[in-house]
Amino acid sequence: MASSSTETNLATAKTVLSTAASVAATFMLARSVAQDILPHEFHYYFFSNVRKFFNRFSPQITMVIDEFDGFVHNQMYEAAETYLGSKISPSTQRFKVSKSEKENNFTVKVEGNEEIIDIFQGVKFKWVFVCRQVESRNYYHPFDHNSSLRSEERYFEVSFPKKQKDMVLESYLHYIVKEAKSIVQEKKTLKIFTVDYQHMYGNLADAWKPVNLDHPATLETIALETELKDRILKDLERFVKRKDYYRKVGKAWKRGYLLYGPPGTGKSSLIAAIANYLNFDIYDLELTELHSNSDLRKLLISTANRSILVVEDIDCSIELQDRLAEASEARHSHSFPPQKQVTLSGLLNFIDGLWSSCGDERIIILTTNHKEKLDPALLRPGRMDVHVHMSYCTPSGFRLLASNYLGINDHFLFQQIEEFISTTQVTPAEVAEQLMRSDEIETVLVELIQFLKVKKKENEEDKAKESEIVVAKEQEHTVEKDDDDN
Numbered sequence: 001m002a003s004s005s006t007e008t009n010l011a012t013a014k015t016v017l018s019t020a021a022s023v024a025a026t027f028m029l030a031r032s033v034a035q036d037i038l039p040h041e042f043h044y045y046f047f048s049n050v051r052k053f054f055n056r057f058s059p060q061i062t063m064v065i066d067e068f069d070g071f072v073h074n075q076m077y078e079a080a081e082t083y084l085g086s087k088i089s090p091s092t093q094r095f096k097v098s099k100s101e102k103e104n105n106f107t108v109k110v111e112g113n114e115e116i117i118d119i120f121q122g123v124k125f126k127w128v129f130v131c132r133q134v135e136s137r138n139y140y141h142p143f144d145h146n147s148s149l150r151s152e153e154r155y156f157e158v159s160f161p162k163k164q165k166d167m168v169l170e171s172y173l174h175y176i177v178k179e180a181k182s183i184v185q186e187k188k189t190l191k192i193f194t195v196d197y198q199h200m201y202g203n204l205a206d207a208w209k210p211v212n213l214d215h216p217a218t219l220e221t222i223a224l225e226t227e228l229k230d231r232i233l234k235d236l237e238r239f240v241k242r243k244d245y246y247r248k249v250g251k252a253w254k255r256g257y258l259l260y261g262p263p264g265t266g267k268s269s270l271i272a273a274i275a276n277y278l279n280f281d282i283y284d285l286e287l288t289e290l291h292s293n294s295d296l297r298k299l300l301i302s303t304a305n306r307s308i309l310v311v312e313d314i315d316c317s318i319e320l321q322d323r324l325a326e327a328s329e330a331r332h333s334h335s336f337p338p339q340k341q342v343t344l345s346g347l348l349n350f351i352d353g354l355w356s357s358c359g360d361e362r363i364i365i366l367t368t369n370h371k372e373k374l375d376p377a378l379l380r381p382g383r384m385d386v387h388v389h390m391s392y393c394t395p396s397g398f399r400l401l402a403s404n405y406l407g408i409n410d411h412f413l414f415q416q417i418e419e420f421i422s423t424t425q426v427t428p429a430e431v432a433e434q435l436m437r438s439d440e441i442e443t444v445l446v447e448l449i450q451f452l453k454v455k456k457k458e459n460e461e462d463k464a465k466e467s468e469i470v471v472a473k474e475q476e477h478t479v480e481k482d483d484d485d486n
Contacts, residue, residue: 059161059162060159060160060161060162061159061160061161061162061165062157062158062159063157063158063159063160063168064155064156064157065077065080065155065156065157065158066153066155067153067154067155075177076173076176076177077155077156078180079176079177079180079181080127080156080158080176080180081109081110081156082180082183082184083176083179083180083183084109084110084116084118084127084129084156085107085108085109085110085183086108086179086183087116087118087127088108088110088116089116089117092110092114092116093114094111094114095108095109095110095111095114096108096109096110096111097109105187105188105189107187110127110129111129112129112130112131112154113128113129113130113131114128114129115127115128116128116129120171120172120175121167121171121172123160123161123164123167123172124160125158125159125160125172126158126159126160127156127157127158128156128157128158128159129154129156130154130155130156130157131152131153131154132152132153132154132155133152185279185306186279188279188281189212190212190213190275190276190279190280190281190282191210191211191212191213191281191282192210192211192212192213192281192282192283192284193208193209193210193211193281193282193283193284193303194208194209194211194284194286195207195208195209195285195286195289195299196208196209197289207298207299207302208283208299208302208303210281213272213275213281213282215269215272215275215276217269217270217272217273217276218273218276218277219232219233219273219274219277221273221400221404222266222269222270222273222400223266223393223397223398223400223401223428223431223432224266224270224390224397225394225396225397226396228388232270232274232386232388233277235255235386236274236277236278239255239363240278240361243360243361251382252359252360253360253361253362254359254361254362254363254364255362255363255364255385255386256351256363256364256365256366256382256383256384256385256386257274257363257364257365257366257384257385257386257388258365258366258367258368258371258379258384258386258387258388259271259365259366259367259368259388259390260367260368260369260370260371260387260388260389260390261369261389261390261391262369262390262392262425262427263369263427264427264428264429264430265390265391265392265427265428265429266390266427266428266429267312267367267390268312268367270388270390271308271310271365271367274308274363274365275308278306278308278363279306280306280307280308280363281304281306281307281308282307282308282310283303283307283308283309283310284310284312285299285309285310285311286311286317287311287314287317287342287347288316288317290341290342291341291342292341292342292346293342293343293345293346293349295342296342296346296347296350297346297350300350300358301358301359303359303362304359305359305360305361305362306360306361306362307362307363308362308363308364308365309362309363309364309365310365310366310367311364311365311366311367312366312367313367313368313369314366314367314368314374314378315368315369315370315373315374317342344375344377344378347378348377348378348383351364351378351383352382352383366378366384371387392424392425392426392427392428393421393426393427393428393430393431394421394422395418395421395422397428397431398414398417398418398421398431399414399418401428401431401432401435402414402435405432405435405436406435406441406444408441411441411442411445413442413445413446413449414445416449417445417448417449417452420449420452420453420456421452423456424452424455424456424459425455425459426452426455430451430455431448434447434448434451435448
């Protein structure tokens with residue numbers, strides 16, 4: 001009986017397999033004939049409906065992510081394209097690699113009709129990048145400049161269990177967008193943007209002109225006191241992690257830095273080091289080239305998130321002290337032509353006013369050689385949150401420069417050099433220039449000592465002259481007072 005039952009089951013299985021094979025063969029034959037005979041549009045319509053019929057009985061569901069949403073790029077498509085490029089595995093048969101002339105890194109993307117498997121929260125997702133040819137010669141997408149040549153539609157299909165639909169919409173897609181932003185940020189080539197004044201009054205996207213930022217400065221190589229450097233580093237780390245905190249307290253996600261000190265103390269190098277550490281692009285703004293506050297707003301709202309806005313020598317850029325600019329503009333309001341200019345209130349409105357919320361995760365850095373010339377309204381917390389004094393070179397700063405430029409951490413001449421540096425106003429830039437004069441370490445250090453001796457003498461002479469000027473002014477003031485009394 002058991003043998004007879006087994007034979008019956010085998011016969012049934014053979015019949016089922018044979019029937020399934022016949023159906024599959026018939027379907028493949030019909031598909032092949034349809035491809036040869038039927039028009040492309042009808043072929044696509046017919047087999048799409050066949051797939052829809054069989055999908056009703058499948059535990060899987062498929063989501064489609066088109067390249068365009070109407071006439072604009074689909075952000076979800078771009079995020080998926082970037083995200084899946086990081087999921088290329090050894091089992092992937094084909095993928096695309098590209099590199100722009102101005103970029104340092106390669107871009108990896110999924111090739112058409114390739115399948116990528118992704119696992120998220122224990123759920124398996126099957127991705128397919130579909131490139132569908134469009135036969136009509138009139139196919140053209142106004143925002144895809146290659147559409148008339150390529151004549152194809154591109155989209156992603158992702159299949160997953162139907163019961164996971166809510167999880168996909170609430171978690172998985174948001175995760176992809178976040179990961180894609182992180183990947184772009186890590187791989188991007190840093191750039192410094194300057195204003196292109198010829199295109200400033202046209203498309204805002206063309207207002208800034210980028211150039212690759214290849215500055216090698218890092219927070220480790222900057223000649224700052226260790227305590228100050230650690231304070232800056234901790235502040236930056238805390239800032240980039242506090243998105244939710246800034247929203248909770250109702251403040252724009254931004255941070256203001258004021259770098260002040262004599263020329264040559266490393267203000268520009270510190271800006272480059274911060275950009276390299278955070279991987280933020282730099283927007284270099286020259287206020288003297290702007291004619292009004294509206295010009296300033298146009299430029300500022302066209303800067304990207306995760307960026308650093310720099311205004312160097314702010315005390316020389318516009319009349320900020322005591323709001324002289326506003327008074328001047330008011331006086332000339334009825335003149336022809338009007339005397340327009342960027343004002344203190346216009347700058348403050350972006351730094352700490354309503355316009356400050358137009359963007360996230362931004363750092364604003366102002367530099368000056370004369371902090372005392374700036375209006376107090378610009379310096380208060382909430383505008384310039386961190387004040388960094390870039391001082392003259394110190395003994396510890398010299399040791400860091402010697403390590404970077406000469407590759408040494410100690411030398412018998414160091415003590416003499418440090419004594420001079422402690423009593424001489426010399427900038428890190430001046431010391432660095434001396435350290436580059438020769439490949440012979442001892443020669444360099446001896447010449448540095450000679451330079452410091454001359455520099456110290458110059459400092460003493462300058463102080464003597466300043467004292468003479470002060471005494472002369474006091475005497476002049478005394479004489480004028482005596483004359484008034486008489």
